[in-house]
Amino acid sequence: MTATRPPHGTDRTARSAGASAPAHGGAAIVAVRRLFTAQSADWMLVLGTTIFLVLLGLVMVLSSSFVQSGKGGGDFFGIFARQGAFALIGIPLMLLISRLPAVFWRRWARNGVLLGLGLQLLVFTPLGNEYGGNRNWIEIAGFSLQPSELLKLALVVWLATVLAPRADSFTDWRSVAIPALPVSAVAIGLVLLGQDLGTVTIMASIVLAALFFAGAPMRHILGLVAAGVGGAVLFALSGASRSDRISAWLNGCTPEQLEDVCWQPMHGMWALGSGGVFGVGLGNSALKWSWLPHAESDYIFAIVGEELGLIGAMVVLILFAVLAIGMVRLMRAHTDPFRRIATGAVLVWIVGQAFVNVAVVLGMLPVLGVPLPLMSAGGTALVATLIAIGVVLSLARDVRPEPRP
C-alpha cells in the first residue's frame, strides 16, 4: 500500500520543479501548472470520483427532470441548466480551494461558523422560505439558498479546529464536550427549528464523526449516540405527519396512506422494481412522468435504478464506497489531527448522507428528505459538498510533517 503512494511532500518537489523550469511561460503558466500538478493516487481518486459523480448526477438530473421542467410550456432544460451552472461554479471552486493551505481553514473556522449561524438565522426572517414543511431556505435577489448546507461545512472546519489541539488526549467528558457540543447544539437546534429532520441527522453525524476521529472515548460517543437517537424518536413522534410516515414505514401502508405519505416511497420502490437488472434505458423512466415526486432530487437514486437497473444502482453505490476508501486512505496518511478530523467529518457527511438517502429510497429508513450528495439537483448542496471535497483535497495536498505537540 505504502509503496504505491508517493512519498510525502510530492507537491513540494513538483512545485520546486515547476519553479525551476525556464521562466519563458511567465508566472501564469507556473500558477496553472501548480494548479494541476499530479497529486497522490488517493488525492486523484477522491477528485476523480467526485467529478464522475457530479457528471453522472447531471445526466440523471436531466433525465429525471425534463418532464417536470417542460410542464406547462416551461423550459425542458430548466432544472438541468441550473444544476449545470452550479456544477460549473462548484468544480472550479473546489479546485481553487484545494490549493489553499491548511492554516487558512484554522484561521477562518470561527468566523465561518458565525457566518453559517447568521445565515441560518435569516431563515426565520422574512427572507426565509418554507418548502414541503421545512423552513430551510432563504431567498435573496431571486436566488434561493440553503444555509444549512453552508453551516454543515463551517461546522466541519470549526470542529476540526477546536478538537485538534486536544485530540487523542481527552482528559474527561468536559474536555470532549466544551466547546464543541454547545456550538453544535446551537447549529443543530437552529436547523431543527426549521423542521428539517434529515439535515439534523446529517449534522449530528458530522459532530459524532469529528469526535470519533478526534479520538474521544467510545463511551462518550456511544452516550451521545444514545441521546441523539432518543431525541430523534421523541421528535419524530411529536409531529403527526412524521409519526404517520414512521408508522407507515414500520407497519406497511394502509390504503389511504398510499395516496398520501406512502406515495413517494411506494413509487420509488416501483421505479426500482421496473428497472430490473439492466434498467429500462437512459431516459425511458415512466415514473418520472409526474408519478414520483422529487425524482430529480431526493429520489434520483430510484430513477437511476429504473433507467440503469441494478447495475447502475450498484455503480453509484460503488462510487460512494470508492470515495470513502479514498478519504480513509488520506486520513491514514495524516499525522495532523486537524486534517484527520476534518477529512473524517466530510467523509461521514458525504458518504453517510448518501447512505441515508439510498436507505430511504430502498425503504430501509423512513422518509427523511435528504438529497443524494453530488448527484441530486440542488445548487447550494452541490456547491457546499464540492467545497467540502475541496477542503479535503487542500488538506491532503499540503502535507508536511508538523511538529507534534
Added chain:
Amino acid sequence: MIAVRRTRRRLALTVLLVAAVLLAFLVRLIDIQVVRAGELAEQSEARRSIPQVLQGARGDIVDRNGVVLADTVYRYDITVSPRFVAPSTILDETTGERTTRSVEDALGQLAALTGQDPLQLKSLIDAELAADPEDDFAYLVRGVETEVYQAVRELRIPWVYFERQPARAYPNGQVAGNLVGFLGTDGPQTGLELSADECLAATDGTSTYERGADGVRLPGTTVVEQEPVDGGTLELTIDRDVQWFAQQAIAEQASAIGADWATAFVVRVADGAVVAAADWPTVDPNDVNGTPADNLGARSFTAPYEPGSTIKALTFAALLDEGVTTPTEKFTVPGRYATILNYTIGDAWAHGDLPLTTAGILMNSSNVGTSMVVERTSLEQRAEMLQRYGLDEPTAVGFLGEEGGDIQDPASIDGHSAFTQMFGQGMTATSAQVASAYQAIANGGVHMPLTLVAGCRHTDGTVTMQPTGEGERILSQEAADTTVSILESVVTDGFLSSQLSIPGYRVAAKTGTAEVAENGRYGGQRIVSLAGMAPADDPQFVVVVTLARPDTMKTSAAAAPTFRSIMTQVLKTFRVPPSTQPAQSPPLTW
C-alpha cells in the same frame, strides 16, 4: 502510539461499516430489482397503463358492381377531463411567443367550431366538478364530423380529448334501404345489417398506453395486444340502378292509384339472383326516425298475401308436368262452377259456355276452367303441385323476418278452398316466393335457390356465404316451356296487350287481381299484380310487380305499365339481345 493505533482501528471500523452498509444495500437491491422486480413492475404498470379498444371498421355492403350501399365513416366524440381544466399556455409557431389562454377563451373557440354555447359547456364542466372534483371524463359533444374534429384538434387545448367512433353511412339513401337495414346505437337493428352481421361485424382489438400521473400520454408506450380485424364486405346480387328504377316505378304508380303498399321483384332466371327487391313505402337508413315502423323492412320477403291468378301459371305448369291435361285439350267452360253446398266459383267476367283449350283457360285466367282441370286431381296432389315451388316455406334467401306462404293441409281443407287455392285465393305467398316460382318456370323447370347475397369477402381474402348454385328440377322442360308460351299469349292476345308489349322482345306474363280477405270476408279491396318473364324465347329475367289495395284502379291493369317499364329497364341494363323468332302460342279456343 496508542493514538495512532486507535486511529487505525477506528478507520478500519469505518471501512467495515461502509462495507456492511453496502452489503445490506446489495441484498436489498437484489430483493427489489431481481426477486420482486416482476411483481413491482406489474403493480406500477397497472397503475399507469390505460387499456384502449381498437375499433375495427364494419364491412361495407355493396351491390353486384361494387357500388357501396352501406359503409363505415368516422365520427368523433369530443371529451374533456374536467379536473385538468385550467388556463393553458399557447405557443405561436411563427413568432415563438407564449401567451396564456383562459378557459373561457378556449371553450369559446371550441364552441364556435362545434356550434355550441360556450356558457353551456362551462356549466357542464362546473357541474361535473361539483359532483366529483377528481372527475376525469365528460362528453362535450358527440359524433362531430372529421372537419370539425380536425379544427378542434388544431386548437390544442390540453384538457380536451377525442374518441373516434365508427358510424354507418348509406350513400345511396333509400335505394335498397329496405334490404340493407340500418344500425342503431346498440348495433345492427334490421335487414342485412342484422342478418349478415357475422360477415360485417369487425373484431375489436386492444391496446394499452401508459400515462403520467397528470394524464399525459407517455411517448412510445402504446402496445397493441390484439390487432382489430375489419368486417368483411357483403356483396349483394342487387343492381343498384335497377333497384332504384324499380323503387321509383312502384312509388310513382302506387301514389297515382292510391295503393297502400307496393313491391317489385326482379330475379335473374339462370341463377335465381335477386336483381332488385323494391318496396314502397320504404326507409332511408340514414333517417330511420322519419319512417313508420311498419315500413322499415322488406315486404317482398316478410308479407305473405293472397296473390290471386298469378298462381294459375304455377298450377298449370304442374298439371302439364303431371300429365293431367295437355295444352290443346278442349273444354267447354260454363259461367259458374259449383263446389260444395251452395258455394260456386265464377270468372272475373260474365260469360256463357266457352270453347277453350287448356291454354285458353290459363290465358283468359278462367277460374271455372281451372277448377274443371283441377278436379281431376286428388287433394294431396293439389297441395303438392304448389308445394313443389316452395310456397310453404321461406325462400333460400332467408331474409330477416322472412315468412313462408301458407298452403292449406289437404287433410283439413274445405272443398271450396281446395279449388280456390289453385288460383291463388285461400293461400298466401310473398312476392319473393312468386318470383322464385316463376324463375323455375322460366328456367325450363329447374328451380334455383333464390339468392340475395353473392358472398362475403373477408379482409384475409376468403369468401364465404356464397350460394350453392345447385338447382332442383321441379317441372319437366316441356311443361315449363309450354307454360311460358301460353303466358306469352297473355301479352300478345290479352286485354293488356298494349300495356305489356315491349318492342323487339317477346314477353310472357300473368295477371293477378286477388280479393283481399278482411275480417274473414272478401270485400272490395284488391291486391293487383303482374308476374312475367322476358325474353319468352329464352327467359332471362323474371319481374313481379304487386300493388296492394289501390283506391282508383282495382285491376291488374294498374300493375301492367309498371311491370313493362321495369322489365324494359332490366333488359336494357343487362343488354339482353332482342328476340329473333315470332311468338308461337298453342291454340286458345276450339
